[in-house]
Amino acid sequence: MTVRVMSAMMGALLLVFAQLHAQTDPLPSWNDGPARKAIVDFVQATTTQGGPSFVPPEARIATFDQDGTLWVEHPMYTQVVYCLERVHVLAEQDPKLKDVEPFRTVLSGNREAMAKLTMPDLEKILAATLTGMSVDRFNTEVKKWLTAAKDPRWKRPYTELTYVPMQELLKYLRTSGYKTYIVTGGGQDFVRVYAEQVYGIPPEQVVGTAGGTKYGYDKARKPFLIKEPKLLLNDNNAGKPEGIHLMIGRRPYAAFGNSTGDRQMLEYTKAGDGTRLAMLVLHDDGQREYAYGPAAGLPATRVGAFTQSLYDEAKKNGWTVISMKKDWKRIFAFE
Amino acid sequence: MTVRVMSAMMGALLLVFAQLHAQTDPLPSWNDGPARKAIVDFVQATTTQGGPSFVPPEARIATFDQDGTLWVEHPMYTQVVYCLERVHVLAEQDPKLKDVEPFRTVLSGNREAMAKLTMPDLEKILAATLTGMSVDRFNTEVKKWLTAAKDPRWKRPYTELTYVPMQELLKYLRTSGYKTYIVTGGGQDFVRVYAEQVYGIPPEQVVGTAGGTKYGYDKARKPFLIKEPKLLLNDNNAGKPEGIHLMIGRRPYAAFGNSTGDRQMLEYTKAGDGTRLAMLVLHDDGQREYAYGPAAGLPATRVGAFTQSLYDEAKKNGWTVISMKKDWKRIFAFE
Numbered sequence: 001m002t003v004r005v006m007s008a009m010m011g012a013l014l015l016v017f018a019q020l021h022a023q024t025d026p027l028p029s030w031n032d033g034p035a036r037k038a039i040v041d042f043v044q045a046t047t048t049q050g051g052p053s054f055v056p057p058e059a060r061i062a063t064f065d066q067d068g069t070l071w072v073e074h075p076m077y078t079q080v081v082y083c084l085e086r087v088h089v090l091a092e093q094d095p096k097l098k099d100v101e102p103f104r105t106v107l108s109g110n111r112e113a114m115a116k117l118t119m120p121d122l123e124k125i126l127a128a129t130l131t132g133m134s135v136d137r138f139n140t141e142v143k144k145w146l147t148a149a150k151d152p153r154w155k156r157p158y159t160e161l162t163y164v165p166m167q168e169l170l171k172y173l174r175t176s177g178y179k180t181y182i183v184t185g186g187g188q189d190f191v192r193v194y195a196e197q198v199y200g201i202p203p204e205q206v207v208g209t210a211g212g213t214k215y216g217y218d219k220a221r222k223p224f225l226i227k228e229p230k231l232l233l234n235d236n237n238a239g240k241p242e243g244i245h246l247m248i249g250r251r252p253y254a255a256f257g258n259s260t261g262d263r264q265m266l267e268y269t270k271a272g273d274g275t276r277l278a279m280l281v282l283h284d285d286g287q288r289e290y291a292y293g294p295a296a297g298l299p300a301t302r303v304g305a306f307t308q309s310l311y312d313e314a315k316k317n318g319w320t321v322i323s324m325k326k327d328w329k330r331i332f333a334f335e
Numbered sequence: 336m337t338v339r340v341m342s343a344m345m346g347a348l349l350l351v352f353a354q355l356h357a358q359t360d361p362l363p364s365w366n367d368g369p370a371r372k373a374i375v376d377f378v379q380a381t382t383t384q385g386g387p388s389f390v391p392p393e394a395r396i397a398t399f400d401q402d403g404t405l406w407v408e409h410p411m412y413t414q415v416v417y418c419l420e421r422v423h424v425l426a427e428q429d430p431k432l433k434d435v436e437p438f439r440t441v442l443s444g445n446r447e448a449m450a451k452l453t454m455p456d457l458e459k460i461l462a463a464t465l466t467g468m469s470v471d472r473f474n475t476e477v478k479k480w481l482t483a484a485k486d487p488r489w490k491r492p493y494t495e496l497t498y499v500p501m502q503e504l505l506k507y508l509r510t511s512g513y514k515t516y517i518v519t520g521g522g523q524d525f526v527r528v529y530a531e532q533v534y535g536i537p538p539e540q541v542v543g544t545a546g547g548t549k550y551g552y553d554k555a556r557k558p559f560l561i562k563e564p565k566l567l568l569n570d571n572n573a574g575k576p577e578g579i580h581l582m583i584g585r586r587p588y589a590a591f592g593n594s595t596g597d598r599q600m601l602e603y604t605k606a607g608d609g610t611r612l613a614m615l616v617l618h619d620d621g622q623r624e625y626a627y628g629p630a631a632g633l634p635a636t637r638v639g640a641f642t643q644s645l646y647d648e649a650k651k652n653g654w655t656v657i658s659m660k661k662d663w664k665r666i667f668a669f670e
Contacts (some may be wrong), residue, residue, distance in 0.1 A: 058537055135580060179539075192584045202393055203584030204514075204539075213580050215573035215599055223602050225580050232567055232581065238550035245470060245548050245560050246567065247582060249527045249538030264550055267558050 026172040028329075029165040035279065035327040038320040039169060042277040043176045046253060053275035057177040061252045063207075063244060063265060064170070066184040066191060068258040069281050070199065072151070072161040074290040079186050081158075082145055084114075086129035103128070127229040130187060131211060135225045142193040156334060159198045165328045166256075166281075170199060173254065181252075183244060184208040185236040185261050189227070207247040209235045240265035253277065259293075260305045266319055278319040282306060285325040288335075295321075361507040363664075364500040370614065370662040373655040374504060377612040378511045381588060388610035392512040396587045398542075398579060398600060399505070401519040401526060403593040404616050405534065407486070407496040409625040414521050416493075417480055419449075421464035438463070462564040465522060466546060470560045477528040491669060494533045500663045501591075501616075505534060508589070516587075518579060519543040520571040520596050524562065542582040544570045575600035588612065594628075595640045601654055613654040617641060620660040623670075630656075 030036040045053040046060070067073035087106045090097055097103040102121035105113045117125075130138070151158055170180050182201055184191055188208030195201040212230040217223050235243040241264050244252065254277040255262070255269035266278040283289060283306065284296040291298050293306035314321055324331065365371040380388040381395070402408035422441045425432055432438040437456035440448045452460075465473070486493055505515050517536055519526055523543030530536040547565040552558050570578040576599050579587065589612040590597070590604035601613040618624060618641065619631040626633050628641035649656055659666065 058531065061539075188581075189584070196393065204396075204582070206584065210581055213577050215576050215603070223576070223599065223606050225576060225603075241550050241558070241560060242548050246523075246545055247539070249524070249541065264558065268550070268560075271558050 026175065027165070027168050029168055031327055031329055033327055035320055035322045038277065038279065039172070042254060042275060043172065045275045047176050055253055055274065059250060059253070060173075060176070060178040061181065061248060061250050062173050062178045062254040063181045063183040063240075063248075063252040063256070063269070064166070065240075065257040065259075065262045065265070066182050066186055068283065069256055069262070070162055070166050070170075070182070071158070072289065073258075074283070074292060077186060078158045079190050081149070082142065082190070083125050083129040085145070085149070086141075087125060090128060130190070131227040131229040133227060135189070135213060135227060138189060138227055139193055142190060146194055154332075154334075159194055160334055161332065162198060163281075163324075163328070164330050164333050167199070167333075169256075170201070174200070178254070179205065181205045181207060181244075181248060183235065183240050183255075183265060185234075185239075187211075188233075188235070207235060207243045209233060209239075210243075236261045238264045241268035244268070255279075256281070258283065258306060260307055260310050263310060263313065266314075267317070270317055270319070278314075278317070279322055280306065280310070280314055280319055281322045282324065284323055285328075285331070288331050289324055361510065362500070362503050364503055366662055366664055368662055370655055370657045373612065373614065374507070377589060377610060378507065380610045382511050390588055390609065394585060394588070395508075395511070395513040396516065396583060396585050397508050397513045397589040398516045398518040398575075398583075398587040398591070398604070399501070400592040400594075400597045400600070401517050401521055401543075403618065404591055404597070405497055405501050405505075405517070406493070407624065408593075409618070409627060412521060413493045414525050416484070417477065417525070418460050418464040420480070420484070421476075422460060425463060465525070466562040466564040468562060470524070470548060470562060473524060473562055474528055477525060481529055489667075489669075494529055495669055496667065497533060498616075498659075498663070499665050499668050502534070502668075504591075505536070509535070513589070514540065516540045516542060516579075516583060518570065518575050518590075518600060520569075520574075522546075523568075523570070542570060542578045544568060544574075571596045573599045576603035579603070590614075591616070593618065593641060595642055595645050598645060598648065601649075602652070605652055605654070613649075613652070614657055615641065615645070615649055615654055616657045617659065619658055620663075620666070623666050624659055 027036060027039065045051060046055040048054055064070055067077050084106055087103055091103065091107055098107055102117050102124055105117060106125065146157065146159055149158060150156060151161055154161065174180055180201055182191060182195055182199065182205065184206070186208050188206055188210040191208050192203035192206045195203065195206045210233045212228045212232050213225040214228050215223060215225055233239060233243050233246065240262065244265065251272045252269045253272070255265050256279045257266055258281040262280070270276050270278045282295060283293060284291050294308045295306045295311040311321070362371060362374065380386060381390040383389055399405055402412050419441055422438055426438065426442055433442055437452050437459055440452060441460065481492065481494055484493060485491060486496055489496065508515055515536055517526060517530055517534065517540065519542070521543050523541055523545040526543050527538035527541045530538065530541045545568045547563045547567050548560040549563050550558060550560055568574060568578050568581065575597065579600065586607045587604045588607070590600050591614045592601060593616040597615070605611050605613045617630060618628060619626050629643045630641045630646040646656070
C-alpha cells in the first residue's frame with residue numbers, strides 16, 4: 001500500500017468519524033431555545049469552510065468568565081473563602097495577628113462585622129494570604145485546601161460546583177477548534193491550580209487578576225519565584241479586554257460572562273469583524289442554584305451584578321442571555 | 336466495517352506514518368556534535384512513554400529568546416531599527432519634533448551622535464514610536480514596515496534573517512509535542528505581528544516586554560485599546576522567569592538563549608525536576624553571520640553580551656553551547 005493510498009484512506013476514515021461525532025448531541029444539558037440556538041448557529045457559521053463567516057482555526061479564541069459563569073459564586077467567591085480560612089492558619093503561625101485589624105475581625109467569625117470590611121481591609125487580607133510565599137508553596141497550599149474544603153450548601157468540594165451545561169459548551173467549542181480561555185476577575189495563580197483538572201483548561205489559558213513575582217535564590221543558589229503584593233493586572237471591567245490583549249494578543253470570537261465586570265469583554269468581542277458570540281448567564285433559578293440581581297427581578301447582591309443596565313445593553317447589542325432556569329436541563333454533575 | 340475495526344486500522348496507519356516520519360532527519364542543518372546530540376537525547380528522554388524522564392504532553396513547554404537566538408540581532412535589534420525609522424515618519428507628521436531632543440539627533444542621521452544616546456533618550460523614542468496609538472493601528476504599521484524594510488548587509492527583509500537550524504529545532508520540538516514560546520526582551524506586541532508567519536508561533540505564545548493598554552470608545556461607541564507608555568513587564572534577565580510565570584504559569588522543560596539577558600530563564604528552567612535542556616547560541620561565525628562577545632574571544636558589543644561569566648556558568652551547570660560555526664551546516668534559508 002503506498003503512502004498516497006494510505007493518506008486517502010485515512011482521510012475517508014476521519015470523515016466517517018467526524019460524521020459519527022456530529023450525530024451525537026454536544027449539548028445534552030441544554031433545552032431547545034434561543035441560547036442553545038445561538039451557540040449552535042455560531043459554531044456552524046464560524047467553522048463552515050468556504051462560508052462567509054468562516055474563522056481559520058488559529059483565530060478561534062473563546063473566553064469565559066469563571067465566578068458565576070462556569071461555577072457558583074454565591075454567596076461568596078471561592079477564593080475569598082480560601083483567603084478568609086487562610087487567616088486562621090496564619091494566626092496559628094503568628095499569634096500577634098489576633099490583635100491586628102482586619103485580621104481580628106476575620107478571626108472573630110462575626111459575619112456582620114466581616115460584611116462591613118472595607119476594600120483596603122480586603123486588600124490587606126489578600127496580600128497576607130496570597131503573597132509573600134514562593135509560587136510552588138502557594139500552589140501546594142491551594143491544592144491541599146481544595147481537597148478538604150466543602151461548600152456549606154451542597155457539602156461538596158467547590159470544584160464540583162461547576163455548571164454541566166457550561167462544561168459541555170467548553171468541550172463543544174474545543175471540538176470545533178476553539179481554544180478556550182478563562183478570563184477571570186479572580187486570582188490568575190489561584191484559578192490555574194485547578195483549571196486543567198476542573199475545566200480542561202491549561203494554566204497558560206487562564207487570564208486573571210495577577211500580581212508580580214520576584215526572582216531570587218535560596219541558600220543552595222536554587223532559583224525560585226516569590227509572589228509579591230504588587231498588582232500587575234486587575235482583570236475586571238476594562239481590565240478584561242486589556243488582559244486579553246496582554247495575555248492572548250487576539251480578539252475573542254466568543255465571550256461568556258454574567259456580570260457588569262464582563263461588560264467590556266463582551267463589547268470588545270462583539271466589536272470585531274464577522275460573526276461573534278456574546279452571552280450572559282442569568283442567575284434566575286433560586287431552587288436549583290441561586291436567583292439574584294435586578295435583571296432577575298431580585299435585589300442586587302455584593303457579587304454577580306447583572307444589573308438592569310447590563311440587561312439593556314445585552315438586548316441592544318444582540319448579546320444572548322442564558323436563563324439558568326429555562327435553558328439548562330441540569331446544573332450540576334452530582335444531581 | 337465497524338467503528339472498532341476502523342479504529343484499529345487508523346491506529347495501525349498512524350503508527351506507520353509515525354515510523355516514516357521518524358526515519359526523516361528532523362535536524363538536517365545541524366552537524367553531528369554535542370549540541371545536536373543534546374537536543375536529540377532530550378527529546379527522546381522526555382517523550383519515551385514509561386521512561387524515567389517522560390514528560391506528559393501538556394507539560395511540554397519550550398521557550399526561545401528571539402534576538403540573536405532565532406534571528407540576527409547584530410549590529411542593531413530589528414525593533415530598534417523600526418523605532419528609529421518611525422521617528423522620520425513622525426517628524427513628517429509633526430515638524431516640531433525636528434527641534435526636540437532626542438528626536439533631532441535621530442533625524443540628523445549622525446551615527447556617532449546616535450550611539451551616544453542615553454537610556455532615557457531611548458525610552459523617549461520607544462514611547463513616541465510604540466505607544467499612543469490603537470493596537471490595530473500599531474499592527475498595521477509594523478506589518479507595512481516589515482514588508483518594505485531590508486537589512487543593509489543581506490539586502491533582504493528582516494523576516495528572512497532567521498536561522499534555519501533553529502527553525503528546524505522549533506518544528507522538531509513541536510512534532511514531539513512541545514508547545515514552543517518566544518520569550519523576548521523585545522516588545523511583545525512587535526514580535527506578535529510576525530511570529531506566526533515567521534516561526535509558526537501564534538501571538539498568544541509570544542512573551543515579551545509589555546506595556547499597558549487602555550480600553551476606550553470612539554465616537555461611534557466602538558471600543559478599542561490604546562497602547563500606553565506604561566511598562567508592565569521588562570522581559571529581560573530576572574524578568575524572563577517572572578514573565579514566564581505571568582504568561583505561561585509553568586516552568587519550561589527546555590530554554591534557548593544567547594546572552595546574559597537569558598541567564599535567569601536558563602537557570603529557572605534547569606532548576607526544575609527531571610530532565611531539562613538549556614542551550615546558548617554562540618555567535619562565533621564572522622563569515623556567515625557575525626562573531627562577537629568575550630566568549631568568542633572577541634570584544635563585547637552593545638548587544639548579545641555572551642560574557643565569559645555566562646560561559647563559565649553554562650559549563651558549570653551543564654548548559655550546552657551551540658557554536659554557529661561548528662554546529663550549523665547552514666544558517667539562512669536564502670543561502
